Amino acid sequence: xxxxxxxxxxxxxxxxxxxxxxxxxxxxxxxxxxxxxxxxxxxxxxxxxxxxxxxxxxxxxxxxxxxxxxxxxxxxxxxxxxxxxxxxxxxxxxxxxxxxxxxxxxxxxxxxxxxxxxxxxxxxxxxxxxxxxxxxxxxxxxxxxxxxxxxxxxxxxxxxxxxxxxxxxxxxxxxxxxxxxxxxxxxxxxxxxxxxxxxxxxxxxxxxxxxxxxxxxxxxxxxxxxxxxxxxxxxxxxxxxxxxxxxxxxxxxxxxxxxxxxxxxxxxxxxxxxxxxxxxxxxxxxxxxxxxxxxxxxxxxxxxxxxxxxxxxxxxxxxxxx
Amino acid sequence: xxxxxxxxxxxxxxxxxxxxxxxxxxxxxxxxxxxxxxxxxxxxxxxxxxxxxxxxxxxxxxxxxxxxxxxxxxxxxxxxxxxxxxxxxxxxxxxxxxxxxxxxxxxxxxxxxxxxxxxxxxxxxxxxxxxxxxxxxxxxxxxxxxxxxxxxxxxxxxxxxxxxxxxxxxxxxxxxxxxxxxxxxxxxxxxxxxxxxxxxxxxxxxxxxxxxxxxxxxxxxxxxxxxxxxxxxxxxxxxxxxxxxxxxxxxxxxxxxxxxxxxxxxxxxxxxxxxxxxxxxxxxxxxxxxxxxxxxxxxxxxxxxxxxxxxxxxxxxxxxxxxxxxxxxxxxxxxxxxxxxxxxxxxxxxxxxxxxxxxxxxxxxxxxxxxxxxxxxxxxxxxxxxxxxxxxxxxxxxxxxxxxxxxxxxxxxxxxxxxxxxxxxxxxxxxxxxxxxxxxxxxxxxxxxxxxxxxxxxxxxxxxxxxxxxxxxxxxxxxxxxxxxxxxxxxxxxxxxxxxxxxxxxxxxxxxxxxxxxxxxxxxxxxxxxxxxxxxxxxxxxxxxxxxxx
Numbered sequence: 048x049x050x051x052x053x054x055x056x057x058x059x060x061x062x063x064x065x066x067x068x069x070x071x072x073x074x075x076x077x078x079x080x081x082x083x084x085x086x087x088x089x090x091x092x093x094x095x096x097x098x099x100x101x102x103x104x105x106x107x108x109x110x111x112x113x114x115x116x117x118x119x120x121x122x123x124x125x126x127x128x129x130x131x132x133x134x135x136x137x138x139x140x141x142x143x144x145x146x147x148x149x150x151x152x153x154x155x156x157x158x159x160x161x162x163x164x165x166x167x168x169x170x171x172x173x174x175x176x177x178x179x180x181x182x183x184x185x186x187x188x189x190x191x192x193x194x195x196x197x198x199x200x201x202x203x204x205x206x207x208x209x210x211x212x213x214x215x216x217x218x219x220x221x222x223x224x225x226x227x228x229x230x231x232x233x234x235x236x237x238x239x240x241x242x243x244x245x246x247x248x249x250x251x252x253x254x255x256x257x258x259x260x261x262x263x264x265x266x267x268x269x270x271x272x273x274x275x276x277x278x279x280x281x282x283x284x285x286x287x288x289x290x291x292x293x294x295x296x297x298x299x300x301x302x303x304x305x306x307x308x309x310x311x312x313x314x315x316x317x318x319x320x321x322x323x324x325x326x327x328x329x330x331x332x333x334x335x336x337x338x339x340x341x342x343x344x345x346x347x348x349x350x351x352x353x354x355x356x357x358x359x360x361x362x363x364x365x366x367x368x369x
Numbered sequence: 370x371x372x373x374x375x376x377x378x379x380x381x382x383x384x385x386x387x388x389x390x391x392x393x394x395x396x397x398x399x400x401x402x403x404x405x406x407x408x409x410x411x412x413x414x415x416x417x418x419x420x421x422x423x424x425x426x427x428x429x430x431x432x433x434x435x436x437x438x439x440x441x442x443x444x445x446x447x448x449x450x451x452x453x454x455x456x457x458x459x460x461x462x463x464x465x466x467x468x469x470x471x472x473x474x475x476x477x478x479x480x481x482x483x484x485x486x487x488x489x490x491x492x493x494x495x496x497x498x499x500x501x502x503x504x505x506x507x508x509x510x511x512x513x514x515x516x517x518x519x520x521x522x523x524x525x526x527x528x529x530x531x532x533x534x535x536x537x538x539x540x541x542x543x544x545x546x547x548x549x550x551x552x553x554x555x556x557x558x559x560x561x562x563x564x565x566x567x568x569x570x571x572x573x574x575x576x577x578x579x580x581x582x583x584x585x586x587x588x589x590x591x592x593x594x595x596x597x598x599x600x601x602x603x604x605x606x607x608x609x610x611x612x613x614x615x616x617x618x619x620x621x622x623x624x625x626x627x628x629x630x631x632x633x634x635x636x637x638x639x640x641x642x643x644x645x646x647x648x649x650x651x652x653x654x655x656x657x658x659x660x661x662x663x664x665x666x667x668x669x670x671x672x673x674x675x676x677x678x679x680x681x682x683x684x685x686x687x688x689x690x691x692x693x694x695x696x697x698x699x700x701x702x703x704x705x706x707x708x709x710x711x712x713x714x715x716x717x718x719x720x721x722x723x724x725x726x727x728x729x730x731x732x733x734x735x736x737x738x739x740x741x742x743x744x745x746x747x748x749x750x751x752x753x754x755x756x757x758x759x760x761x762x763x764x765x766x767x768x769x770x771x772x773x774x775x776x777x778x779x780x781x782x783x784x785x786x787x788x789x790x791x792x793x794x795x796x797x798x799x800x801x802x803x804x805x806x807x808x809x810x811x812x813x814x815x816x817x818x819x820x821x822x823x824x825x826x827x828x829x830x831x832x833x834x835x836x837x838x839x840x841x842x843x844x845x846x847x848x849x850x851x852x853x854x855x856x857x858x859x860x861x862x863x864x865x866x867x868x869x870x871x872x873x874x875x876x877x878x879x880x881x882x883x884x885x886x887x888x889x890x891x892x893x894x895x896x897x898x899x900x901x902x903x904x905x906x907x908x909x910x911x912x913x914x915x916x917x918x919x
Contacts, residue, residue, distance in 0.1 A: 097820050123823040130824045136817030140839045149835065150825035196825065208817075 048108055048203050048236055049073050050094070055103035057089050064089045066260045067103065074252035076230065078239040081257035082283070088208055090257070091240045095130055095206050096123035107203070126204075129197035133209040135189045137181040143168070143192050144177040150200040167195040170229050187218045194226065198233050205230060207239040211246065223250055244284045248272065256280050273298075274362055281364065286328075288338040294364055299328070301360035302340035310355035317352060320345035377740055378748050384733060385755045388797045392770025393762070396618075399773050400611045415612035420590075425616065428591040431509065432570040438513040439520045439569055440562075442667060446517075447524035449660040453652050461664065462522065463909050468671035469518035470901050472858045472875070474578030475894045477511045478882050479675025481583060482682055482891075489678055492691050503587050512579050514671040516572055520565045527561035528554075560631055567628040571621050575763030577861040582882065592617045593765050593861065600769065600865055611773070614766045625761045676898065683891035701892035712893055715877035719857045722788065722873065726795035727803070727852035731845055733796070734803025738811055739837070741804075742819070753804075760801040767797050768862045786868045794866050795856035802855070803848040810844025847911045854904040858897045 050072040057065040065086040081087045092098035094105065096113070099120060105113040112121045129150070130136075137146050147164045155163065168174045171191035181189050190210065197205050207226070211219045227250060230237045241247050247254055248268040256264045256271060264276040275281035278293075287296045306312065315333035326341045333354060340354065400412055415421055449455055450462075468476065483489045484502040491497055501507075531554055577593040584594060592613060599610035652660075682688070686698040705712045734756070741753045759767055771794055775785040784790050818836070826832045860875040867876060874893050881890030 092820075095820070095824060097823055123820075124825065124827060128824065130820065132815075132817035132820060134815040134817050136815055136821035138818065138821065138836055138840070139814070141835075150827075152831060152835075153827035200825065 049106075050204070050236075050238075051104075051106040052094075053104040053106070055090070055093060055100045055105060057086070057093060057098065058101045063260050065093070065100075068262050070255060070262060070265060072236075072238065072253075072255075074236075076227065076237050076239065076250060076252050077255065078241055078247040078251040078253075079255045079257060080241060080244060080247040080284070083242055085257045086260040087240045087242075087257050091206050091208055091238065094204075094238065095128060096121060096126055127202055128204045128206060129200050129202040130206040130208065131190070131193045131197050131210045133212050135181070135186075135193045135213075137189060137192055137196075139181055142178050142180055143173065143184070143195075146181065146192055147196045147199050150196060154200075163199050163201075164195075167199040170198065170232070171195045171225070186214055187222065190214060190222065191225075194229065198229060198235070201233065202235055205235050205237045207237060207241075209240055209242070211241070212243075219246070226250070248284070256283070258283075275364065277364060281362075286339050288340075289336055290361060291334050291336065295361050296364065297356055297361050299339040299341055301357060302338065303355045304340075304342065304352065306355050307357065309359070310357050313354050313356070315352055315354055317346045317348055317350050319348060377736070378752065381733075381737055381740060381752055382755070385737075385752065388793070388800070389755060389758050389767070392767055392774045392797070393618075393758075394770075395774035395777070396611050396614050396766060396770045400608065400615055411608035412612045412615065415609050416616075418609075421595075421613065421616075424590050424592060424595050424613075427589055428574055428617075429620075431505070431512070431589075431591060432573040434505070434509040435512050435516060435573045436566045436569050438509050439517040440566065442513060442517040443521035443524055445663060446521045446667060447528055449663060450521075450525050451528040453656055453660045455660055455664070462525075463905065464668065464672075465518045465521060466905055467902060468515055470854075470905055471515070471672075471675070471898055472578060472860065472894075472901075473512070473515045473576060474582050474860055474875070474879065475679060475858075475898060476515050476671075476675045477579040477583045478878075478891070478894065479678035480507075480511050480514075481586070482678040482887075483674055487689070489681065489692070503583075505587070505589060508579065508583050508587065508589060511583055512573060512576060514675075515579070516569050517667075517671070519572070520569055523561055523565035524558070527558050531557050563631050564628055567624050567631075571624055571761065571763075574617065574621060575765070577765060581860075582879075593763065596765050596769060597861065597864065600772070607773070610769055614769050617763060618766050621761060621763060679891045679894045679898070682888055683895045685888050688888060701886075701888050702896075704889065705892050705896065711872065712877060712889060715872040716874050716893065716896065718788075718871060719874040722791045722795065723853045723856035726792045726799070726856045727849050729792070730796045730800050730852045731803045731807075731849045734800055734848060735807050735837075735841070735845055737804050738807035741808065742811070743816070756804045757801045759798050764798045764859075765861050768794060768865050771797065771862075772866060785866075788868065788871065790866045790868065791863060791871075791873065794862040795852075795859060798859065798862060799852045799855055802851045803845075806844050806848025806851065807841060810841045814840065843911045843914060847908045850904045850908050850911075854901050857900065 052068050052070045052072075054067045054069060055065065056063070056067040068090070079087045079090060089098055093100045093113070100113060100115065102115045103113075104111060104115070104117075107126070111117065111119050112126055113119060138149070141149065144164055147167055148160045151160045151163060164177075165174060168177055171194050173188060173191050173195065176184060176188065176192075181192060184192065190213070193210075210226075211222055214222060223246060226237075226239075239247075239250060251268060253265065253267050254271055255262055256276075258279050264271055264280050266274075271280065272285050275284065275296075278296075281287045281296050286299050288299060288302060289296050303310065313333050315331035315338065318330040318332055318337065321328045321330070322345070326343055327345050329340055329342055329346050331338050331340070331346075331352060331354065338354070346352065401407055401409065403410070446465075450458075455461065480502075481488075484498060484507070502510075574592060576591075577597065580589070580591045580594045581597065584591060590598075596610045596613050596617070599606045599613065681692060683701055684697045684699065685692075686696045686700075690696050704710050705716065707713055737752060737756045741749045741756075744750045744753045771790075772785075775783045775790065775793075777783075784793055818840075822832045822836055826836070857873075858875045859873075860879060863873045863876050864879065867873065872880075874897055878890045878893050878897070881887060881893070
């Protein structure tokens with residue numbers, strides 16, 4: 048399905064929550080990444096039909112889902128979408144089974160519903176918990192129920208609103224994989240809102256980076272990491288070392304301690320070493336800038352070192368910004 | 370599409386306009402318009418009237434006295450409940466609600482029966498009271514005994530919130546405990562206190578039951594009794610009543626406005642993440658004795674004495690003769706439950722009116738609460754404010770307005786002089802309860818429930834039947850019971866708007882007490898308070914169960 052947003056914008060009174068946005072989404076798994084308050088959740092809610100855009104159009108393939116000028120606003124339950132919320136949004140008085148079956152009421156018969164629900168619960172490995180209430184489950188299990196509820200309705204598109212933020216780090220990583228596998232297995236598209244860059248990079252085919260209500264860059268995770276469109280994106284996604292003019296930067300993994308082909312050399316002083324488990328992040332001052340690079344052992348504070356960088360790994364930000 | 374989208378708002382707003390706004394406009398119109406032209410004459414003549422100044426002074430002074438006295442009772446109580454071994458006694462709070470929920474006219478009748486000449490005090494102690502109870506001080510005392518639980522609960526909740534990590538931080542960074550208390554706890558407490566005190570002030574101004582029973586005896590007239598007198602005593606003077614209502618309305622609005630400013634400016638986010646340390650305080654014996662004694666004395670004065678008086682009186686065979694087993698009878702109760710007796714009819718009227726009124730109020734309140742949600746958008750805020758108007762505006766003003774509005778000549782049809790009039794009045798007066806109970810049930814749910822419904826439910830009927838009713842049912846039922854129980858014993862509206870020869874339990878109690886068989890009236894009062902106490906416990910049970918299932 049091709050999702051087109053044409054000049055979609057949202058104003059609350061005089062506050063511009065989302066500036067006019069023009070984006071086409073074709074990839075299967077897309078993340079919207081940004082800091083809190085950048086308008087990413089508002090954008091997602093507009094896609095879901097939970098928030099009405101102030102102006103613009105939304106199209107799913109060639110079907111208009113929302114259009115201010117034509118006064119079209121398809122209700123959320125008619126958009127053939129599903130949604131997974133940060134606080135799960137499960138109905139506390141219904142069992143797991145009833146929660147998952149709810150979206151199928153009025154569409155399928157009782158026996159058909161039972162089959163679909165069982166299938167969905169099987170996919171999220173919760174078939175044993177069908178008769179429990181959400182309150183009796185752990186956070187991770189509740190989020191699986193929410194996921195089962197989403198896939199049960201066989202949606203064209205699943206929207207995830209900070210779906211993993213409420214979970215702890217280990218569970219979060221585990222769920223990333225599961226979500227990817229499950230979404231692929233039912234052949235649905237997914238849009239995933241998050242403020243976590245590693246999550247966004249790990250999960251998505253393409254990313255939409257937002258800042259203060261605006262889309263600042265779209266592209267594959269690799270494109271965005273190696274060719275950030277502006278300093279905000281460069282700083283927000285991954286670590287950056289700035290060259291003196293503050294218009295060019297290089298990623299820490301491209302800073303070497305030994306000369307290689309076509310490298311230029313600069314000297315620096317070690318400031319500190321931080322252990323990151325699989326390696327050390329070393330901070331060094333060079334030409335008035337604080338740089339980061341990686342090594343597999345710590346360096347003594349105050350020692351002078353030589354850093355080698357390849358010119359072609361230096362990314363210039365001025366070109367794209369213009 | 371525009372029309373359809375705004376339909377819920379329009380419908381609810383029209384209902385609220387007819388219920389609450391129209392009567393207020395009627396009061397304004399009657400005061401300021403004479404034969405179609407703007408005129409300030411009636412308001413000015415009322416303001417120039419000497420007795421008005423006195424009434425105003427009486428009301429405002431009464432409010433201040435009651436604030437002072439309720440503070441003296443409630444602050445120690447709140448401290449005892451949060452700092453001593455009584456901190457675990459949650460059930461005490463339910464008991465403290467009882468005096469607040471007891472109709473004030475019944476409480477004050479209990480005290481009159483107790484303290485009057487030849488009353489129970491003289492019988493029990495075989496001596497005259499050493500002081501004159503029938504004075505302003507007595508009135509302040511009775512009203513404080515009714516209102517202190519309100520102040521107490523607000524102070525207690527504020528103190529509870531201040532505990533926890535705030536407390537720990539003060540222990541680490543602070544010095545002497547008394548100084549800590551003054552520097553940290555007191556400033557955090559003061560905004561809650563001022564807000565609660567201003568509400569006590571408004572409630573005192575709006576109070577009718579005690580002034581009309583006790584105040585009249587000592588010749589202490591206040592706003593509410595004066596308005597009532599203008600409307601019920603010959604010569605009837607409607608414009609004086611409306612003018613006086615406007616003055617009262619203005620005072621309440623000003624106080625409410627001040628209260629709003631304070632709550633916006635000086636309320637701190639004093640929710641410290643972790644709840645209070647659960648370690649049981651180890652109190653010395655003297656503190657234990659003192660706090661238990663204090664709680665018992667307050668409960669004895671606010672529940673014991675008035676309840677004793679009304680129960681004793683309801684059981685008396687011959688009034689005037691002393692309390693003894695030979696002089697006891699249950700004949701007043703037998704009469705009360707004899708089908709066809711005037712008291713039975715009055716009780717049934719009350720129950721019927723209250724049943725219909727609370728059912729309708731709950732329906733409207735449910736729709737409003739669902740529409741208002743978190744009151745983020747302007748129409749939601751408007752509806753929220755309108756539906757809660759009768760919380761800040763004294764009931765008697767609405768009653769005056771309802772009388773004027775439903776008597777207007779241009780109305781094609783009217784409910785005035787029918788049984789719908791009291792029902793309508795109760796709905797207007799007590800709609801805030803059903804709105805607030807549903808809202809609080811809603812607020813306990815995750816905000817994304819609304820989104821879940823929108824995305825997954827196939828139609829609105831399903832959302833209503835499968836989500837809202839099972840989830841909010843207990844809150845709605847609690848709101849219904851609350852509305853029912855306070856409608857059932859409402860006095861001032863009933864006195865003024867009941868159709869001729871129709872009585873409710875409240876007017877029955879009042880007329881029997883003023884000029885009739887006091888014992889009969891008190892039997893009805895006992896039934897009323899029994900129903901009230903029963904409802905308090907049921908509501909509490911429902912609320913706890915609702916919390917438990919979440």
